[in-house]
Amino acid sequence: MKRLLAMTAILAFAHTASAFAADCSNAVKTVEQGKLTVAAYDYPPFSVTSGTGAAGIDFDIVKRAAQENCLEAVSLTLDPAATIQAVVSGKADVAIGSWNRTEKRAKAVSMSAPTYLDPMGIFSKEGYDSVDSFIGKNVGTVQGYLWVSELQKLLGPSLKLYPTPVALAQDLEAGRIDVAADGYNSGVYLQKTADAYKGIKIVLSKPDERVQASVQPAQAGVIYTKDNESLGAALDKSIKAQHADGSIVKALEAAGFDKKVADVGEPRMVK
CATH class of the missing domain: 3.40.190.10 (Periplasmic binding protein-like II)
Incomplete structure (x- = not known):
């Protein structure tokens, strides 16, 4: 009986292996x-x-x-x-x-x-979650991001551009700006693993037609x-x-x- 079971197992394994090989394409x-x-x-x-x-x-x-x-x-x-x-x-x-x-x-x-x-995140101590929250605030973002030109049109001189996310985070934590638009993915991961963005809430931006990156993220x-x-x-x-x-x-x-x-x-x- 044991021999029969062993032979069955071997045949089953061989069948699985051959089926996998058949499904695999060398093309x-x-x-x-x-x-x-x-x-x-x-x-x-x-x-x-x-x-x-x-x-x-x-x-x-x-x-x-x-x-x-x-x-x-x-x-x-x-x-x-x-x-x-x-x-x-x-x-x-x-x-x-x-x-x-x-x-x-x-x-x-x-x-x-x-x-x-790769969506736009909103970074703030208050937990803002929309583009509307930028109005009347001192806002920061990083040069070269997809949403920069649209935010410049919307906010004018209230928008401050930074060379790096690190410089942006430093001013946000220090209160020199009120809210920031930055990459959600990188921000969340750095906050979780590198003790970054202390006291800052990072949320996905609600869709707003004025900033297309919030409607259709990259x-x-x-x-x-x-x-x-x-x-x-x-x-x-x-x-x-x-x-x-x-x-x-x-x-x-x-x-x-x-x-x-x-x-x-x-x-x-x-x-």
């Missing part, structure tokens, strides 16, 4: 056969690099896509700017690190289906080799499944984010 084109080379830089919790390789929300997303296509995900740790160049030059298949889907970026590389949002995605259709299809299929089974929202909530960050909507590119 995905990569830099190195059998591997998915992932260019990564340190931007936790999305991309976490160490001497042993990469981890984080983005890496888990591409690792699952790799496994579903019989590929081994291997990481290549680089500086932020070098990660995209690694894909352009053919040294890596994908680049991770919460890269926004933009029209300019899509001219040099391809972008996967959206993984999560979508993040995985960068991959330009026009590699087989890789793009594999990534998009996996990302769709990871949204459907709740994997992505669970990872985001575990990092401390509002589950709305996973509600990406239809794919779009930032101009």
Whole structure:
């Protein structure tokens, strides 16, 4: 009886393995056969690099896509700017690190289906949650952000621009400004892990047509080799499944984010 059970188990395992192999497609084109080379830089919790390789929300997303296509995900740790160049030059298949889907970026590389949002957050001691709360206040934000030009039109001289989020946070904590518009994701994570933004409440902005980033936040995605259709299809299929089974929202909530960050909507590119 035991021998029969053992033989049954072996056959079942063999059937599962062969079925997995049958489902796996070798049609995905990569830099190195059998591997998915992932260019990564340190931007936790999305991309976490160490001497042993990469981890984080983005890496888990591409690792699952790799496994579903019989590929081994291997990481290549680089500086932020070098990660995209690694894909352009053919040294890596994908680049991770919460890269926004933009029209300019899509001219040099391809972008996967959206993984999560990169929304505008409102930072204040009072817990403000709308653009209306900016009116009559001293407001700060960081140069180069998507919402800067619209806030300048709305607030005029009441808006102060900062070179970095650190400088912005320092003035906010010190009370030199009343409220700030900054990246929700990075703010929440730094507050949770690095004791940043002491005494500050960070909330998602309510939609306001005057500031389009509050209505349609930028979508993040995985960068991959330009026009590699087989890789793009594999990534998009996996990302769709990871949204459907709740994997992505669970990872985001575990990092401390509002589950709305996973509600990406239809794919779009930032101009």
